[in-house]
Amino acid sequence: MTDKTRIAILGASGYTGAELVRLAARHPRMTIAAITADRKAGQEMADVFPHFAGLDLPPLVSMEEVDWSGIDAVFCGLPHATTQRVVKDLPAHLKVVDLSADFRLEDPAKYAEWYGHDHAALDLQKEVVFGLPEVYRDRIRSARVVANTGCYVATALLALLPALREKVIAPDPIVIDAKSGVTGAGRAPKENTLFAEVGEGFAAYGVGRHRHMAELDQEFTKAAGTPVLASFTPHLVPMNRGILATCYVRAAGGADAVRACLAEAYADEPFVHVLPAGKVPSTHHVRGSNYVHIGVVQDRAPDRVIVLSALDNLVKGASGQAIQNMNLMLGYPETMGIDQLPLFP
Numbered sequence: 001m002t003d004k005t006r007i008a009i010l011g012a013s014g015y016t017g018a019e020l021v022r023l024a025a026r027h028p029r030m031t032i033a034a035i036t037a038d039r040k041a042g043q044e045m046a047d048v049f050p051h052f053a054g055l056d057l058p059p060l061v062s063m064e065e066v067d068w069s070g071i072d073a074v075f076c077g078l079p080h081a082t083t084q085r086v087v088k089d090l091p092a093h094l095k096v097v098d099l100s101a102d103f104r105l106e107d108p109a110k111y112a113e114w115y116g117h118d119h120a121a122l123d124l125q126k127e128v129v130f131g132l133p134e135v136y137r138d139r140i141r142s143a144r145v146v147a148n149t150g151c152y153v154a155t156a157l158l159a160l161l162p163a164l165r166e167k168v169i170a171p172d173p174i175v176i177d178a179k180s181g182v183t184g185a186g187r188a189p190k191e192n193t194l195f196a197e198v199g200e201g202f203a204a205y206g207v208g209r210h211r212h213m214a215e216l217d218q219e220f221t222k223a224a225g226t227p228v229l230a231s232f233t234p235h236l237v238p239m240n241r242g243i244l245a246t247c248y249v250r251a252a253g254g255a256d257a258v259r260a261c262l263a264e265a266y267a268d269e270p271f272v273h274v275l276p277a278g279k280v281p282s283t284h285h286v287r288g289s290n291y292v293h294i295g296v297v298q299d300r301a302p303d304r305v306i307v308l309s310a311l312d313n314l315v316k317g318a319s320g321q322a323i324q325n326m327n328l329m330l331g332y333p334e335t336m337g338i339d340q341l342p343l344f345p
């Protein structure tokens, strides 16, 4: 008998799956019992990811080969749309943290509108809790299935939600200018992530319409108590990891009021640091960690404020947040296994 939770990581040959392996392998209360892949099923993890050389891991298998009776909890790092068909058929004894976008939208009509097809697991959707621990910690503790917040969305929500909730910032306009490293697009080969097409330049994409807007609308609207339609423009920048969101908002009390509100809201949060006046966050300062840095700056007009937020898309934006959620679901200390300091430079 072991007092460790036996976990499976679905999609372990992808970027978020590999990051889950990195973190879970050193988690004091988790043991990695199964790891899955699709095209890479049958391979050893250290062959797919040589940085895991020497780590004792089971081989990558297909999902059909997993013996679920030997598993207590599952992290699901699969592409969206595939995920809902997989998660709905998982045995009910499993606790699940899903990293995809499939279970984040509460309204099925919104899901169909933004993803272009009906949801395949609506019954399950009803019981899923939105996985942003800083907001839904109590509900996450008793959830069986949690939908991790998306990487861009976590960056923007953590920057603005408390101030929106307390009406320290106005619900309109909110403009979010966000930049992501290339691992945000996953490991599967795509033309837009080729070195020659990402390096030495950068561009916006999804301008005017990106599926993450639906998730932002849902959570901003709940916090403000009135419909919020934020502008959101993502950019792909030539770096491996990290997201920086620069958010432009209106706040009658100016930057000091916004900073004070955020500092109070996050005073006891283990992973969110509100920076002192005059400091701005950098992806360099959160890389490889579950930390989020938030800076607040006064714009030239007295009622315009700039809130900047940085996190590592693969850690706080995905796998670290997933472990944070699973720690809550399992009754473990929330920071267990994910309190590593950032890697700098």
Ligand SMILES: NC(=O)C1=CN([C@@H]2O[C@H](COP(=O)(O)OP(=O)(O)OC[C@H]3O[C@@H](n4cnc5c(N)ncnc54)[C@H](OP(=O)(O)O)[C@@H]3O)[C@@H](O)[C@H]2O)C=CC1
Binding pocket: 010, 011, 012, 013, 014, 015, 016, 017, 036, 037, 038, 039, 040, 041, 063, 076, 077, 078, 079, 080, 082, 099, 100, 101, 149, 150, 151, 183, 184, 185, 186, 187, 188, 313, 314, 317, 318
């Ligand atoms: N990358 C990021 O920063 C973030 C990603 N996410 C979300 O997390 C999920 C995983 O992302 P990421 O790790 O980047 O993706 P990757 O493309 O890097 O990895 C996808 C994984 O899923 C497996 N897979 C693909 N198709 C299937 C299938 N049909 N059946 C079973 N397994 C399959 C792949 O196996 P194989 O390698 O063998 O093909 C691989 O292990 C996505 O939903 C993404 O949107 C969320 C937040 C941040």
Ligand SMILES: CC(=O)N[C@@H](CCC(=O)OP(=O)(O)O)C(=O)O
Binding pocket: 099, 100, 101, 149, 150, 151, 152, 180, 181, 182, 183, 184, 185, 186, 212, 234, 236
């Ligand atoms: C750089 C890049 O391509 N990013 C992806 C977001 C990745 C992601 O994490 O999507 P979810 O949060 O919805 O799972 C995109 O813009 O679609």
